[in-house]
Amino acid sequence: MGKAVFPPQGPPAGRRTRDTRGSTRAIREAERTVDSTDRSAAKIEATFPARASWLKDRLLERGWSNSDPSEYQGPDRKTVQKILRGEAVRNDVLQKLADALSQKHSKVNVLDIPQD
Numbered sequence: 001m002g003k004a005v006f007p008p009q010g011p012p013a014g015r016r017t018r019d020t021r022g023s024t025r026a027i028r029e030a031e032r033t034v035d036s037t038d039r040s041a042a043k044i045e046a047t048f049p050a051r052a053s054w055l056k057d058r059l060l061e062r063g064w065s066n067s068d069p070s071e072y073q074g075p076d077r078k079t080v081q082k083i084l085r086g087e088a089v090r091n092d093v094l095q096k097l098a099d100a101l102s103q104k105h106s107k108v109n110v111l112d113i114p115q116d
Contacts, residue, residue, distance in 0.1 A: 047085075047087065047116075048083075048087070048088065048115075048116040049086045049116065050114035050116045051083060051086065051113060051114045051115070051116055052083060052084050052085065052086040054113065054114050055097070055113075056084060058108070061105055062101070062104050062105050064104075066080045067080070069096075069100040069101065070100075072099075072100035072101075072103045072104065073096065073100060074096050074097050074099065074100025075089075075093050075096050075100070079093060080097075083097070094110050095110045097113070098110040098112070
């Protein structure tokens with residue numbers, strides 16, 4: 001048996017092709033770009049700036065970096081960064097954060113964390 005021969009991938013350079021539904025690949029790429037832009041804009045609208053500012057102050061009080069809360073059984077570095085960007089997190093994450101912050105400096109209650 002010989003090797004299977006597959007057609008070349010994609011159109012030749014400089015040529016546009018149509019898919020079976022009639023839209024061009026370029027149009028589909030543009031739609032994907034617009035869709036992802038819309039999704040990122042939605043993330044920006046759902047922010048918690050007061051919470052981000054509050055956490056920044058608490059980290060500075062303790063001389064902590066973004067990764068230090070995880071050393072006290074708090075959220076990991078990426079989750080802390082997410083909070084500092086003002087993004088939404090689950091309530092159990094906020095509880096872990098409060099518990100970690102309470103282990104160094106003053107006691108922090110989850111109700112102390114701004115809900116914006």
